[in-house]
Amino acid sequence: xxxxxxxxxxxxxxxxxxxAEGAICAGCRFFGGYPITPATEIAERMSRRLPQVGGTxxxxxxxxxxxxxxxGASWAGVxxxxxxxxxxxxxxxxxxxxxxxxxTPCVLVNVQRGGPSTGMPTLVGQGDMMQARWGSHGxxxxxxxxxxxxxxxxxxxxxxFNLAAKYRTPVxxxxxxxxxxxxxxxxxxxxxxxxxVYRRRPTVPPDDGYLPFHADPDGVPPxxxxxxxxxxxxxxxxxxxxxxxxxxxxETQRQMVERLIRKIRDNRDDIIELREDQVEGAxxxxxxxxxxxxxxxxxxxxxxEMGLKVGLLKLVTVxxxxxxxxxxxxxxxxxxxxxxxxxxxxxxxxxxxxxGQAQTILVPHAGGGLHAPDDILEALRRAxx
Amino acid sequence: MTEKLTDVVxxxxxxxxxxxxxxxxxxxxxxxxxxxxxxxxFVSALIKSGLDLQKVAVVSGIGCTGRAAGxxxxxxxxxxxxRAIPFATGLKLGNPELKVVVISGDGDLVAIGGNHxxxxxxxxxxxxxxxxxxxxxxxxxxxxxxxxxxxARTSTSPYGNAEHPFNVPYLAAASGxxxxxxxxxxHVRRLERSILEALNKNGFGVVEVISPCPTYYGRWNKxxxxxxxxxxxxxxxxxxxxxxxxxxxxxxxxxxxxxxFVDVDKPTFGDLQRGFSQ
Amino acid sequence: xxxWRKPLDRDRVVVPRGEIHLIVERCKGCQLCVxxxxxxxxxxxxxxxxxxxxxxxxxxxQRCVACGLCEMLCPEFAIFVVEVSxxx
Numbered sequence: 001x002x003x004x005x006x007x008x009x010x011x012x013x014x015x016x017x018x019x020a021e022g023a024i025c026a027g028c029r030f031f032g033g034y035p036i037t038p039a040t041e042i043a044e045r046m047s048r049r050l051p052q053v054g055g056t057x058x059x060x061x062x063x064x065x066x067x068x069x070x071x072g073a074s075w076a077g078v079x080x081x082x083x084x085x086x087x088x089x090x091x092x093x094x095x096x097x098x099x100x101x102x103x104t105p106c107v108l109v110n111v112q113r114g115g116p117s118t119g120m121p122t123l124v125g126q127g128d129m130m131q132a133r134w135g136s137h138g139x140x141x142x143x144x145x146x147x148x149x150x151x152x153x154x155x156x157x158x159x160x161f162n163l164a165a166k167y168r169t170p171v172x173x174x175x176x177x178x179x180x181x182x183x184x185x186x187x188x189x190x191x192x193x194x195x196x197v198y199r200r201r202p203t204v205p206p207d208d209g210y211l212p213f214h215a216d217p218d219g220v221p222p223x224x225x226x227x228x229x230x231x232x233x234x235x236x237x238x239x240x241x242x243x244x245x246x247x248x249x250x251e252t253q254r255q256m257v258e259r260l261i262r263k264i265r266d267n268r269d270d271i272i273e274l275r276e277d278q279v280e281g282a283x284x285x286x287x288x289x290x291x292x293x294x295x296x297x298x299x300x301x302x303x304x305e306m307g308l309k310v311g312l313l314k315l316v317t318v319x320x321x322x323x324x325x326x327x328x329x330x331x332x333x334x335x336x337x338x339x340x341x342x343x344x345x346x347x348x349x350x351x352x353x354x355x356g357q358a359q360t361i362l363v364p365h366a367g368g369g370l371h372a373p374d375d376i377l378e379a380l381r382r383a384x385x
Numbered sequence: 386m387t388e389k390l391t392d393v394v395x396x397x398x399x400x401x402x403x404x405x406x407x408x409x410x411x412x413x414x415x416x417x418x419x420x421x422x423x424x425x426x427f428v429s430a431l432i433k434s435g436l437d438l439q440k441v442a443v444v445s446g447i448g449c450t451g452r453a454a455g456x457x458x459x460x461x462x463x464x465x466x467x468r469a470i471p472f473a474t475g476l477k478l479g480n481p482e483l484k485v486v487v488i489s490g491d492g493d494l495v496a497i498g499g500n501h502x503x504x505x506x507x508x509x510x511x512x513x514x515x516x517x518x519x520x521x522x523x524x525x526x527x528x529x530x531x532x533x534x535x536x537a538r539t540s541t542s543p544y545g546n547a548e549h550p551f552n553v554p555y556l557a558a559a560s561g562x563x564x565x566x567x568x569x570x571x572h573v574r575r576l577e578r579s580i581l582e583a584l585n586k587n588g589f590g591v592v593e594v595i596s597p598c599p600t601y602y603g604r605w606n607k608x609x610x611x612x613x614x615x616x617x618x619x620x621x622x623x624x625x626x627x628x629x630x631x632x633x634x635x636x637x638x639x640x641x642x643x644x645x646f647v648d649v650d651k652p653t654f655g656d657l658q659r660g661f662s663q
Numbered sequence: 664x665x666x667w668r669k670p671l672d673r674d675r676v677v678v679p680r681g682e683i684h685l686i687v688e689r690c691k692g693c694q695l696c697v698x699x700x701x702x703x704x705x706x707x708x709x710x711x712x713x714x715x716x717x718x719x720x721x722x723x724x725q726r727c728v729a730c731g732l733c734e735m736l737c738p739e740f741a742i743f744v745v746e747v748s749x750x751x
């Protein structure tokens with residue numbers, strides 16, 4: 001460990017631990033959370049590690065308080081995070097909306113488990129993916145990342161903080177119980193090798209015309225924080241560029257909502273990350289994310305050995321969805337095969353974007369375990385017929 | 386106006402205007418609502434406290450009182466219903482140099498926000514909470530709330546309230562608050578002093594202010610004009626400093642016990658955390 | 664000023680005098696200032712401001728002692744008092 005408490009080197013750790021360490025490497029110095037299986041280990045690790053790096057851990061009375069406290073800490077200028085699973089994720093939805101409309105950078109980790117409701121607390125699920133997109137009320141865009149390994153959970157937690165700061169938005173890390181609890185090698189690079197992006201600050205001094213919600217050309221407003229002297233007003237009501245509520249103007253609503261949506265959509269080339277393996281020229285493309293992208297690797301290999309031209313498209317970024325890429329591939333492939341540990345969520349997006357130009361074959365799993373490779377292989381065989 | 390007001394100097398600026406968002410005035414509160422008076426007392430106390438105003442942050446919830454943050458020329462956060470206190474907790478822990486004040490209403494703080502209220506008091510978070518109690522949900526047109534007295538009529542208790550209300554000072558004190566006071570909106574100087582005491586004190590301070598709601602609660606319960614309702618609360622007030630807050634229940638009629646009930650010292654969450662830090 | 668007993672230093676005490684300032688367009692006619700002025704120095708006028716409310720006016724400017732209660736009570740930040748030179 002270096003002097004300031006941040007880790008560095010090769011480790012053998014589980015995903016939850018890697019997530020916490022990734023946050024710390026990213027400069028996260030506030031965690032407000034609540035215990036919930038299978039995300040509790042993140043809270044436990046943060047409670048031990050944050051005081052060692054000069055940060056603050058607080059365990060709140062429920063998940064609603066947790067996300068509220070994270071938003072508050074972010075407005076105090078601190079990189080802040082919370083972690084939960086399905087039931088807590090549902091509780092956090094209202095304030096996720098507050099974070100979106102107030103453009104508050106923060107990271108929310110969901111270690112998904114079997115659902116719905118209390119479901120299977122100790123076992124894997126991927127059933128919250130649509131909720132990640134549409135869970136809060138009103139219309140908005142969201143960024144959600146899906147790691148497939150502890151190393152990737154480490155890396156993507158850092159990326160989440162960077163995206164949150166760059167785009168002034170909450171970012172979701174949609175991992176799952178398998179990745180969260182599996183123990184693998186995690187390499188933590190030295191700080192100089194970790195690229196960090198910080199939120200843009202105002203360029204003018206206070207009382208010189210700074211508007212808290214006036215966007216720069218990329219759609220993101222520079223952010224002043226409490227105590228900086230700008231005397232900002234931040235509200236969850238529809239607001240104008242000054243931040244003042246303007247609840248009866250259709251025009252203000254339109255401008256605000258459209259800018260918030262464009263902020264993400266117009267920057268999707270920067271935000272969307274995909275990992276492609278032999279996708280070009282494939283007859284069938286497996287579209288997968290999270291642990292299912294790993295489960296799919298073996299059936300894809302077996303299918304190729306059988307002579308099938310199969311590609312694997314891993315969605316590292318699940319939201320915003322890779323619409324452009326799917327639309328591009330659809331005329332060229334026979335089918336998309338989508339294995340996911342739910343009864344069909346991202347498959348709906350694939351089908352929508354394929355627009356009938358290719359089949360979409362869902363390989364569902366109700367939850368509690370990973371796909372059997374044969375189930376995916378069977379779908380691949382069906383796809384080429 | 387064709388005639389002049391006698392002996393009045395016509396002005397365009399108020400001495401407190403630099404602490405107000407003048408482009409948001411006049412505020413939306415009804416004529417006779419106590420909120421404007423309470424805000425005046427708050428601003429006055431803030432000036433007297435000598436605090437660095439750049440470092441004062443106000444967090445409010447949803448409701449009439451929740452609009453207070455929008456009228457103050459300070460860093461202000463108008464958050465979701467009931468969640469002002471945990472948001473304020475995050476602000477304070479994120480930057481301990483900030484002085485964080487929560488201004489919110491009875492429903493926001495002890496109904497939907499009840500859980501957060503008692504836990505922040507339990508932790509003795511260093512926050513000053515001004516709870517404006519008008520005995521109903523005013524913004525949404527006068528529904529019953531957790532402080533509505535038994536038998537009172539409101540838009541959702543048309544046959545009379547069948548519930549017992551919270552006694553906010555008792556709730557705060559029992560949960561661990563280290564400063565608890567109650568005044569009515571008319572007790573301007575005493576309210577200003579209590580707010581000042583709470584601001585200057587480290588720990589969870591709660592100042593409950595009884596305020597008239599002439600448009601809804603007062604009208605539903607035949608309390609007369611705004612002036613009469615404000616006067617009635619003041620007349621019913623009995624000052625009893627240091628009394629056990631358990632004895633300070635408020636009924637539909639009868640005494641309203643006001644005063645400074647609790648003023649003790651206890652380590653705050655921040656104090657304890659600092660003691661454990663590596 | 665009528666005094667029941669005469670304090671020993673009454674020759675040295677200066678009774679403050681106040682001048683009432685009004686931002687008339689902010690007034691919402693709630694009558695708090697008029698009702699609670701301890702010196703009965705204010706009264707409601709019959710004039711209207713732009714919003715249709717009756718603002719207050721000074722009934723007797725000699726009575727104001729710049730106590731500031733109207734300023735503290737006013738919910739609208741519409742009235743304040745400026746102390747002017749007092750009299751003994």
